[in-house]
Amino acid sequence: MISARDISKVFNAGRPNEFTALHGLSLDVQMHETTILKGPSGSGKTTLLGLIGCMARPSTGRIFLNEREITSLPERFLTEIRRSTFGFIFQQFNLIKGISALENVMFPAYPTGEKFSTLRKRALETLEMFDLGKRAEARIEWLSGGEAQRVAIARALINKPMIIIADEPTAHLDTKLSHEFMGIMSDLKARGTTIILASHDPIVYDSDLADRVVEMRDGHVVDGGTGP
């Protein structure tokens, strides 16, 4: 389980543009379930995802991953957790242009020092899973929006993460592609992956996929925070 306890996040602390994104928020996320963070822009969803995914530290409060306190860990350990535990799907995809889809899928695993041939084989299999085997050598900028989205998902899965974190994954997709994305997430869930999605798209938060919907507003959880 992931537990966030009384976490706050203040940006630009002590400066005139100081801004508090989260206010003493508590949240429990069960493993092997799909949790959806729902709320308008500026409600703190992305900030919360960043804190859960070890991308930043809360200003106050603590976060536990399977009862291990992770907030006070040094940067190196946070990176290791981020790499081995989480797979990220970003709103803008954040794929690296100028290189192939295959390389984009492979490079999260580069620092692990895994054998190149093994890694390449696994990356190709992951791309095959999303019907992108033939597009493996294509450059990112040559891919369609749907294909780029699937490459981003393949990249998130390359290190076999326990938890997938996706921030507004359907924001740049049309309805058909959005449904396709939710289908992929259902498959992952069926394989036991924990999924945390942040979205204000009804296709996401009204879907059958959601085990729990947490509603957020102005940096507070207004519904569905802790407990079943």
Next chain:
Amino acid sequence: MAIVIERHRHIIDYTLSSLLRRKGKNGALLLVYTMIVFILASVLFFTHALKREAALVLKDAPEIIVQHTLTGRYQTIPVAWGDRIGKINGVIAVRPRLWGYHYDTLLLANYTLMVPAENPPEPGSIDLGSGISRTHGANSGDMIAFVGHDGVPRMFTIRNILDSESQLLTSDLILLSEKDYRDFSGIAPDQATDLTLRVRNPREYATIAEKITRMYPDTRPIMRSEIQRTYDAVFGWRSGLMIVIFSAAALAFVIFAWDKATGLSAEERKEIGILKAIGWETSDILLMKFWEGTAISLTAFLLGIIFAYAHVFFTSSALFAPVLKGWSTLYPTFRLTPFIEFGQVATLFFLTGVPYTITTIVPSWRAATIDPDSVMR
């Protein structure tokens, strides 16, 4: 261990593909960098090779040369003076030398004529420097004519073509007999160009020079160490010319490195953010930037050194020669003996490659230490 090597391999792989993605920018960097290394290496190679040629010339030079001056101007010296000078304590031998220059109006070239101490050619024959032989197309056994001091041409048979370790030494040289030289130049039989002295104890050079000046106030004794010092002053690291060229190249390098240090583009920052977000550590990013700096600096360094080598030793420093050789433009042209000292190359690398690599790491370190969640916003 295998994991560490594989990790480096992956990161080098990524670095190379990343360099290729920014072909324009990195190509321009490589070009500027190569040019700077080329200039610095050319200057280094050229001056060191010249100094080495000079050292070869001076290796067998006499310890002291005595010249005769008249109101400060150089003129021939009476051979008889050598007898008195030879009696000074510490002087082993005195030898009058006959040598001078000859301007060839046909080929616009300046030659050095000399009567050798050992094995002089028979009257009527000469030994010819390889440069003159090349420009005249003349070889052993051929006849060649030079116009003497009275405007009358003299015919000579070529005995040998001179070749030596240093082309500077022999390229423009003509060796001939004393009789031919006196006839050719018009120097009186009791006169010589200068006197050379052999002195056993180097600590006595200054004393002997002083005694000669006292004996003949209108002479100028020149010590070998003084000639060596002059070469060092002109072509050494600390000479004015070197400092000017080095300063200009170093300034260009500083501007170039500064641009690199402050010039991490928004795209590069974003890329670093993405890499961190998906699990690259700060050390991985720095390693990538280290390899990037190393790839560019090593390539530029090697290219610069190769071009400089070709420039100095194959084209006789076509770009620098007119400036560096200054007043003493030598005809016919000579080629410097290829010579590279490991120390120079290492110094050059530490002056260019290392600072460049550091300047590529510093801005990335600043970017790599930011929170990776910046890419989410």
